[in-house]
Amino acid sequence: MSQASSATTRFRVEGMDCASCALKIETAVRRLPGVAAASVSVQAGTLIVEHGQGFEADRVTRQVAGLGYGVRPANAASPTTQAAPCCAHAHADHAPAPPHDHSHAPAAVAPAAAPWWRSRKARQAVICGLAIVLAWMSGRIWPASDLWVFLAALLVGLLPIARRALAAARAGAPFTIETLMTIAAVGAVAIGAAEEAAAVVFLFLIGEILEGVAASRARASIAGLTALLPKTALLQEDGSAREVPAETLIPGAVILVRPGDRIAADGLVLEGESAVDEAPVTGESMPKLKAPGDTVFAGTINGEAGLKVEVTAAAADNTIARIVKLVEEAQESKAPTERFIDKFSRYYTPLVLVAGALVALVPPLVYGQAWGDWTYRGLAVLLIGCPCALVISTPAAIAAGLAAGARRGLLMKGGAVLERLRQATLVAFDKTGTLTEGRPVVTDIVGLGRTDDDVLALAAAVETGSSHPLATAILSAAGERGLAVPPVFSVKAIPGQGVAGVVDGVGIALVSPRAATERSILLPEQVARIAAFSDDGKTVAVLLINGAPAGILALRDGLRSDAEQGIRALRDMGISAAMLTGDNPRAAAAIAAPLGIEAHAGLLPQDKQRQVLAWQSEGQVVLKVGDGINDAPALAAADIGIAMGGGTDVALETADAAILHGRVADVARMVRLSRQVMQNIAQNIAIALGLKAIFLVTTIASITGLWPAILADTGATVLVTLNALRLLSPRLD
Known part of the structure; x- marks a missing residue:
């Protein structure tokens, strides 16, 4: 497909909470006419479709809705029906969305999902649990009906899962958790373990509810920024002020901000002086004094005096909206480790099916062992081998890391940037406005x-x-x-x-x-x-x-007041620092000397770029920190370019990463966050594979059975997600 004829459309997908959902949707959508590529982000709740001629968005909505998910173009209004968050996928039914303008609309924050206890998935789990209780009571009263009543209870939970397994297989994704679950449950019934099969299905539904709750917490970590914006603003017109919806403000409008109010839009102070608390947006702990001519951000809190502010950005373009958009797009961009895990999982699930079959067949056929025992163990292997926990181990940590950074004013454009930062060996700073005020x-x-x-x-x-x-x-x-x-x-x-x-x-x-x-x-x-x-x-x-x-x-x-602290923090992490500046050698030396760093002065933009390339040729991994404009060639040449404070446009649109509140020490914080994320990913992979290995051994040794095998998947997925959410803790700063 030619580059000129390709386009991109973003969809909102509701009801995803694990990587199995993403793989299933991607596979199904790629099969549609006109689709060149499809990428799903569970964390952002989005589907990105690259397409050309012959593409129809209606087919995407029908295909995804057929798998049990709510779906709509990103620029469409939220549907009135609510999909239940799940991975066993008892979603609410969604009619296909009507046609919309499929241009690449800006990413917007997904609407908040309904509480988990109101979802269809929760209702299904309750009904399945009640059916099992009734079946158990009935079996005690009429023992002869024991098999049939538990079979009925099993069908309550299993039929929706089997239906979605069939839909996924028809869409080109036969190797899903639904498939493994259906095979295991049917096999258990075949060997007379209907009671245990029903319990397994019930535990599976409970585990998936827990996954949904954990995934929702991860999404809410960044989407919650939108709650910082006030719903209304005091618009000044013709000498009087009236309350208007904040989303209707346009550049050039003048608003009044009372003491204690949140500022409704990005703008410039026209009249008044007041301390403004910028912690909600930039993480800056101390309020900043704002006077006429100073910039203020939407979502920040005015202090003790009123301000008259001229709006400089519409609601869709204010600082918070752009931070959310940037982080969401970053979550959609997969890190190298995440891409490897995704690729691995495509082969992993079929191998699990083969392994389960071998466990069930080889001992009876080769060694004359009992068919019932080894069939039971083979079915347990299918449940143990589900890849959800493994595949979610990386994106969960990446998403939490990106959100944690955004809440501290540290923006990174994708998991690849976050992953690469930890490898930095040298940071090259601009002088004016970077190391200096x-x-x-x-x-x-x-x-x-x-x-x-x-x-x-x-x-x-x-x-x-x-x-x-x-x-x-x-x-x-x-x-x-x-x-x-x-x-x-x-x-x-x-x-x-x-x-x-x-x-x-x-x-x-x-x-x-x-x-x-x-x-x-x-x-x-x-x-x-x-x-x-x-x-x-x-x-x-x-x-x-x-x-x-x-x-x-x-x-x-x-x-800058924290320049020495920032350089010292880098040095303590084993990272050297240098200065690249176009200023004269004497001015450069005066700044570099107290910091104890090497200064390269009198450089033109191309000279800065040449120096970065020279460091890289020596094996250095270079971070270039500058203002994002006159340092553009060097920022582009560096392994990671970081825009430092200054103008919001520059901070959000230039380089690979941005530091909103312009602190030198934040460069070290960004690298430290990268290292924490990669350590978290290693822990997650160890949890996912470790639990599988433990239960695999205990299952083959006949110590554990079907229902504990569920813990190797849904339990591990919950643990992995909760471990990733630790990155959001301020104690890790």
Whole structure:
């Protein structure tokens, strides 16, 4: 199929809770005309279909609904009927969805599923359990009817499972848990173990309910972010405010945020100053002071004063919606380990059927053993061998890791990124805005015949109205000291030199040291002081009054408060760090020296990329951390590119990963999370295979039978899922 003719459609699938569901749906959908590929994410509850000519979305909905799942295009409204979460697949019946626009709509958060006790699966388990109790009581009263009453109880639970096994086989997926369960139950009846077969089916249904509950918790971990958004907002129009649905806000609208309210949209503060709690979105523990011109995020909580905010993003594009979309798409992207396990499972289930047959046939045929005993053990092997726990071991941990990262402001675009991070050996940082705050501050003021406050006030006067970063720093410093800034007249910029104006009839200029030398005579001690500031990587400005030097100001973009902690954390993990910057060597050295890292300065974007490639040629696994724009070539060349804070657009759309709240220490946290996830995956695989091995040995040794064999599958699946959910614990941070 040509690339030009291919398209992608995303569907919502309800009722999945294990990898068996995903494999069955993928196999069935791939067989449809016009479908090039299909990929299912149990964690995200989505089906991604790549297709070309001849594709009909109605066929997808009919095919998936025929397997017992609720399905609809991702951009369609939620159906009124609710599929029961399950893997034994007693789902609610769903009619085929009507045709929709099948363009690739943005991922949206799936609606919350009904409580497990209201599902058809739960009702089926209750009915099956009651039938077994009645059968047991009936058998005690009329012993001759024992076989038939337990057979009736068995059919209550088994018939829906067998029906779905048949539907899956017709759709091209004959090797499913339903198939194994049906064969085992029918075989048990054939050897006179109807009572035990009924108990096995009941335990299977209970186990699958537990799987559904665990899977729902995993999905809710990220979908719960949407609950942070308020339903309404106070829209200001024509001098008055009225309450409107938050989802109707559009860019340019102005909203009022009262103290204690959640902010309804991303925006810029127009009026007011208040501390805003950003912990729900970025994980930042301390509230941030917001003033006019500052950015605020949807879902964050306003503090003690009201704010007037201009909306900058619609509801579908706000920070929380985009985080949810990014994490959901990341969950749909399979990690290398997950792809290997998926491929392995396609061969594993048929091998289990063969193994069960060999256990049942070889001892009686070759060694003359009792047929009943070994047939019983062979049936137990079928139940032990179900691949659900093994196949869910990796995606459950990946999904929990991605969700845990998102809740800490650490976004990773897929399981492959999360898996690769743990292998990092070197982190290459940009300087400005990454290791530093990205904005200069006044560090030194030297008065030459005037007080420091006079120098700063006059410098602020000529910079009034300017948006240049140095001007902003000087004005901020004057404001922090509470200085009265005198009015200025006849302000003009001096290209390449500085700015000049008239204050109280006196000519004032704030210029570079080179321009000051050209305009005035600087004393040797003044030149030495300027040189010392420059050697420290500071930017120097000289204040001239009527052409004579009156003061010196030094400014520098300071280190982030956690830069040293972040570099030290990486070093403790055995990861080295370096700096790549286009700034001059002196400025780079001034930042790198206290951090104890190597600095590569004066680099163009292509030079940064070349250095990353050179490190990789030496065998290093390189993480590149930058702003996602001028570092784009290096971010692309690195093994993992990480966008650091700054603009939300950059953080969410550039590189392989993003750190929302711009902390250097979060790079180490991201690597640590990757290592925890991979350790969790190893534990999950050990649990899944270990339980199977234990029960396989005890079954062949005739220590355990059919109903304990269920624990090797559904029990292991629950344990694996719960173990993965541990990654969501804040104690692991």
